[in-house]
Amino acid sequence: MGAAVIDGKAFAAKVRGRVADHVARLKAETGITPGLAVVLVGEDPASEVYVRNKGKQTLEAGMASFEHKLDATTSEADLLALIARLNADPAVHGILVQLPLPGHLDSDLVINAIDPAKDVDGFHISNVGLLGTGQKAMVPCTPLGCLMLLRDLHGSLSGMEAVVIGRSNIVGKPMAQLLLGDSCTVTIAHSRTRDLPAVVRRADIVIAAVGRPEMVKGDWLKPGATVIDVGINRTRVESGKDRLVGDCDYASCAEVAGAITPVPGGVGPMTIACLLANTLTACCRANGQPEPEGLTV
Numbered sequence: 001m002g003a004a005v006i007d008g009k010a011f012a013a014k015v016r017g018r019v020a021d022h023v024a025r026l027k028a029e030t031g032i033t034p035g036l037a038v039v040l041v042g043e044d045p046a047s048e049v050y051v052r053n054k055g056k057q058t059l060e061a062g063m064a065s066f067e068h069k070l071d072a073t074t075s076e077a078d079l080l081a082l083i084a085r086l087n088a089d090p091a092v093h094g095i096l097v098q099l100p101l102p103g104h105l106d107s108d109l110v111i112n113a114i115d116p117a118k119d120v121d122g123f124h125i126s127n128v129g130l131l132g133t134g135q136k137a138m139v140p141c142t143p144l145g146c147l148m149l150l151r152d153l154h155g156s157l158s159g160m161e162a163v164v165i166g167r168s169n170i171v172g173k174p175m176a177q178l179l180l181g182d183s184c185t186v187t188i189a190h191s192r193t194r195d196l197p198a199v200v201r202r203a204d205i206v207i208a209a210v211g212r213p214e215m216v217k218g219d220w221l222k223p224g225a226t227v228i229d230v231g232i233n234r235t236r237v238e239s240g241k242d243r244l245v246g247d248c249d250y251a252s253c254a255e256v257a258g259a260i261t262p263v264p265g266g267v268g269p270m271t272i273a274c275l276l277a278n279t280l281t282a283c284c285r286a287n288g289q290p291e292p293e294g295l296t297v
């Protein structure tokens with residue numbers, strides 16, 4: 001167990017504290033309260049936990065929280081009508097539609113209906129394009145949280161070998177863009193990658209965003225590598241209670257890595273902290289107010 005444990009929970013609390021300070025100042029100086037709307041369609045138990053945590057932490061940061069829980073059978077037209085209302089609502093500065101959506105809803109269509117200025121997830125095609133071309137964008141929360149942890153640990157990432165396992169639009173691809181933006185040499189691995197252990201062994205930085213419990217093993221790692229475990233997998237243990245595990249086999253990875261994020265308490269809390277930071281940033285941009293410093297790329 002040689003690796004330093006990266007305390008995402010503590011780092012996220014610091015980020016939320018900075019958000020709360022800036023929100024308090026904004027309110028005192030302008031009377032404006034940043035507002036976040038979260039839309040949940042259907043009843044996914046895991047999503048409900050996140051939605052509840054988001055709502056609670058939004059209020060704790062001094063922001064307004066608007067929760068919209070829609071029936072699993074909600075039509076696309078009704079969901080689009082809600083998004084149009086939220087787009088037009090001046091009290092709402094950030095809109096998050098919890099993914100995945102039920103199968104009858106076209107998530108690309110729904111996400112691209114969000115006003116890009118309110119797209120605090122950074123999933124709208126125009127934010128994706130801005131990020132990919134190095135322009136000011138709304139940056140996806142999970143990759144942003146991972147980048148903050150890496151910059152805090154290493155200072156400059158320039159020239160480091162980074163391997164991102166996973167190529168989803170919500171984690172893998174934007175993570176690779178951010179690492180490229182910080183001048184890493186980036187490899188994106190996925191389910192068709194040949195000899196994944198050999199690819200991972202090159203990496204100074206490993207980002208695991210696969211959705212397969214404990215897949216990455218310690219003997220895949222270059223000794224001293226930094227491991228960022230994005231995976232959130234619920235596994236049933238004998239007691240009948242759920243246990244959360246990441247995409248990395250923590251015990252074997254911690255023996256070889258230089259630093260590693262735990263699950264829970266690693267990337268997850270950073271995702272929510274960055275969501276609050278993005279909501280504040282969106283609010284400041286919408287109102288011509290100075291943005292908080294150091295809370296986006």
Ligand SMILES: NC(=O)C1=CN([C@@H]2O[C@H](COP(=O)(O)OP(=O)(O)OC[C@H]3O[C@@H](n4cnc5c(N)ncnc54)[C@H](OP(=O)(O)O)[C@@H]3O)[C@@H](O)[C@H]2O)C=CC1
Pocket residue numbers: 142165166167168169170171172189190191192193196209210211212230231232233247267268269271
């Ligand atoms: N901590 C947090 O805040 C968050 C955590 N998560 C968690 O992160 C994980 C990934 O999420 P997400 O990106 O949405 O997942 P997706 O299922 O959308 O993407 C998974 C990716 O992993 C790749 N993959 C699957 N199996 C393998 C394999 N055997 N070897 C190599 N690559 C493989 C897939 O490849 P291919 O494209 O070829 O199919 C795909 O690109 C999940 O556990 C999720 O719960 C997600 C969001 C936020």
Ligand SMILES: Nc1nc(=O)c2c([nH]1)NC[C@@H]1CN(c3ccc(C(=O)N[C@@H](CCC(=O)O)C(=O)O)cc3)C=[N+]21
Pocket residue numbers: 049050053096097098099100121141142232244263264265266267268269271272
């Ligand atoms: N539009 C959209 N944006 C998202 O950002 C988004 C999404 N949809 N769908 C689902 C995934 C998953 N996700 C997490 C957020 C917080 C924790 C988190 O706080 N995790 C805690 C533990 C939470 C627990 O105990 O369940 C931790 O890792 O310590 C985890 C996962 C955001 N996602």
